[in-house]
Amino acid sequence: MASPLPPGAAARRHGRGGGRRSTATTLAAAATATAAVVVAALAVAPGPAGGQVFRRGQHAWSAPVFVPPPERAPGPGGRLVLGASGADAPPSTVRGADDGAAAPPLAAPSEAAAAAAAAAAAAASAGGGDGGAPETPVAFFLQAAESNVALLPRLLARLHHPGNAYAIHVDAKVPAAVWGPIAAAIRANPAYTNVHLLPRVSVTYLGISLVLNTLSAARHFLLDSPVRWTYMINLSASDYPLVSPATIRAALGRPDLQASRLSFLHSFLHEAHLARIRRYRLAKLTFDTALAVAPGGAEPHRLAQSGLDNPLDAPGTMRLRYAAAEAWMTLHRDFVTEAVTGDLSRQLLALLAPSLVPEEHFFAMLAANHPALRARTAKDAMRGIVWTHQGVPSEGARPYYVDSRDPDSGEYLLADRVLGMSAMFVRKMRDVDNPLMDRIDSESAGVAGAGSGRAVNASAAAAKAMRLNERLTCHLRWQAAGQPQGPVASRRPCEHLQ
Numbered sequence: 192m193a194s195p196l197p198p199g200a201a202a203r204r205h206g207r208g209g210g211r212r213s214t215a216t217t218l219a220a221a222a223t224a225t226a227a228v229v230v231a232a233l234a235v236a237p238g239p240a241g242g243q244v245f246r247r248g249q250h251a252w253s254a255p256v257f258v259p260p261p262e263r264a265p266g267p268g269g270r271l272v273l274g275a276s277g278a279d280a281p282p283s284t285v286r287g288a289d290d291g292a293a294a295p296p297l298a299a300p301s302e303a304a305a306a307a308a309a310a311a312a313a314a315a316s317a318g319g320g321d322g323g324a325p326e327t328p329v330a331f332f333l334q335a336a337e338s339n340v341a342l343l344p345r346l347l348a349r350l351h352h353p354g355n356a357y358a359i360h361v362d363a364k365v366p367a368a369v370w371g372p373i374a375a376a377i378r379a380n381p382a383y384t385n386v387h388l389l390p391r392v393s394v395t396y397l398g399i400s401l402v403l404n405t406l407s408a409a410r411h412f413l414l415d416s417p418v419r420w421t422y423m424i425n426l427s428a429s430d431y432p433l434v435s436p437a438t439i440r441a442a443l444g445r446p447d448l449q450a451s452r453l454s455f456l457h458s459f460l461h462e463a464h465l466a467r468i469r470r471y472r473l474a475k476l477t478f479d480t481a482l483a484v485a486p487g488g489a490e491p492h493r494l495a496q497s498g499l500d501n502p503l504d505a506p507g508t509m510r511l512r513y514a515a516a517e518a519w520m521t522l523h524r525d526f527v528t529e530a531v532t533g534d535l536s537r538q539l540l541a542l543l544a545p546s547l548v549p550e551e552h553f554f555a556m557l558a559a560n561h562p563a564l565r566a567r568t569a570k571d572a573m574r575g576i577v578w579t580h581q582g583v584p585s586e587g588a589r590p591y592y593v594d595s596r597d598p599d600s601g602e603y604l605l606a607d608r609v610l611g612m613s614a615m616f617v618r619k620m621r622d623v624d625n626p627l628m629d630r631i632d633s634e635s636a637g638v639a640g641a642g643s644g645r646a647v648n649a650s651a652a653a654a655k656a657m658r659l660n661e662r663l664t665c666h667l668r669w670q671a672a673g674q675p676q677g678p679v680a681s682r683r684p685c686e687h688l689q
Contacts, residue, residue, distance in 0.1 A: 635651065
């Protein structure tokens with residue numbers, strides 16, 4: 192175990208005398224020997240007792256011992272490294288903080304893009320996953336609150352694929368009369384055997400409980416799901432897919448993307464903006480009272496703003512890079528594993544717990560401060576979000592509803608913009624089963640919606656799959672060229688394809 196003191200601190204603590212220095216040296220040698228014995232014992236010891244293993248419902252942040260999933264095998268020197276995500280995945284070459292493993296070679300971007308896009312287009316044209324494209328299982332985490340839970344059934348129906356994994360969390364504050372019938376319909380659907388309803392807990396908008404909720408879903412996917420997924424995507428019930436599940440699986444299953452192990456976060460890049468939001472998000476102590484609510488409880492909770500200065504944000508104290516990103520992500524399994532099990536992630540949880548909007552900082556700061564993840568995080572969440580319309584920014588910190596209508600004509604104001612996006616998803620929707628969703632299904636995703644009366648436009652769906660793959664290829668090209676891709680980079684090299 193590493194010493195909590197920096198090198199030489201033990202000697203300084205005991206003074207500069209020769210005898211004390213000798214004592215410190217002896218203790219250091221003994222500690223080194225003890226650590227070697229412990230490492231050797233861990234290398235040959237059997238697995239921990241059943242009481243030490245994570246179980247369903249146990250909080251990831253409170254368990255005494257975490258048993259690494261199979262893909263996190265001991266690397267050189269017994270150190271855990273980020274490993275392959277499935278039986279057929281290539282050996283891990285994610286660069287750690289101190290190893291020299293090189294990134295796996297990528298196929299030529301132009302050839303990879305053409306092959307992947309053609310395969311995805313064929314799959315989209317066929318309306319399913321049998322178009323010959325290599326596919327990868329995906330883990331989808333769907334979060335719903337009282338304001339959007341009615342949108343959940345259609346979202347799940349459009350996203351569902353028998354080879355994926357799904358976890359749903361509905362805020363405990365949603366009345367049972369509202370959620371109960373939806374939950375019953377999901378449980379009764381024989382196609383939804385791969386859909387897991389997480390235990391309901393109270394979450395606070397802009398509070399750390401949102402981060403913990405996402406980590407609980409990630410832990411479920413890592414430990415409980417039989418699906419050997421390689422990407423986890425978190426969605427709000429207000430999101431909607433612009434492409435079919437088969438196209439998503441084919442796009443994320445591209446061999447060059449699988450080899451690169453890229454994750455996707457839409458990070459905030461401007462230092463002036465980061466400094467401004469830091470002043471009111473991190474500089475003052477804010478507490479999420481949902482942390483004090485018993486599991487399953489729905490007691491009132493809120494963000495308690497103390498007005499006190501946060502000593503961790505004092506000048507000269509904060510040594511981690513402050514970073515921010517939108518809370519909606521497409522994360523490789525390596526990233527998810529590190530978020531659930533890593534030392535840095537636990538440190539960040541403690542750092543960000545008494546702050547505002549930690550869901551926009553936890554994953555971004557994990558990417559910005561972790562060498563391996565920083566090299567493999569693209570500044571793009573693969574979402575379509577509208578913040579400005581006809582030069583007018585949206586109100587507050589929330590984007591436009593993409594299903595907003597003209598009050599006179601009733602036309603969807605953003606329909607053409609939405610249908611022209613090259614993203615996997617668009618947000619936010621407000622109205623249940625609205626006609627814009629029907630247009631997206633037929634003209635973008637290439638799927639037939641029940642009762643919509645719209646024919647599937649296979650050629651449009653194939654073109655959308657092609658554009659999505661061009662966007663992914665752009666990120667792969669930049670990564671292969673060694674260009675900065677993480678939140679610390681200063682621009683978005685593939686923004687022109689969004």
